Amino acid sequence: MLRAAKTGLIAVVMTVSMLAFAGPAEAVTDYRNCDHMHKTYKNGVAKSKKAANRQVNSGHKRPAVRPKVYRANIESDADKDGTACEVSA
Ligand SMILES: [Ca+2]
Numbered sequence: 563m564l565r566a567a568k569t570g571l572i573a574v575v576m577t578v579s580m581l582a583f584a585g586p587a588e589a590v591t592d593y594r595n596c597d598h599m600h601k602t603y604k605n606g607v608a609k610s611k612k613a614a615n616r617q618v619n620s621g622h623k624r625p626a627v628r629p630k631v632y633r634a635n636i637e638s639d640a641d642k643d644g645t646a647c648e649v650s651a
Pocket of ligand 1: 639640641645646647
């Protein structure tokens with residue numbers, strides 16, 4: 563009985579903490595343009611660390627690595643280099 567109650571409590575705690583964790587991490591905004599995106603991600607958004615490094619190595623500021631945000635805003639990556647709304651350094 564006590565064990566069942568404990569197990570139930572652990573399950574509830576895990577569920578609540580996973581939801582809390584998933585909240586901000588899963589929040590993906592499709593920005594209407596780069597000015598809008600730059601209010602949150604001032605150097606743009608890369609799909610991977612490799613893509614972010616490519617920006618830095620080509621004279622841009624380091625973008626945030628946010629694969630889901632990138633996918634939601636892929637239309638803002640006009641040159642298809644893996645970073646949306648990159649900013650020159
Ligand atoms: Ca780009």
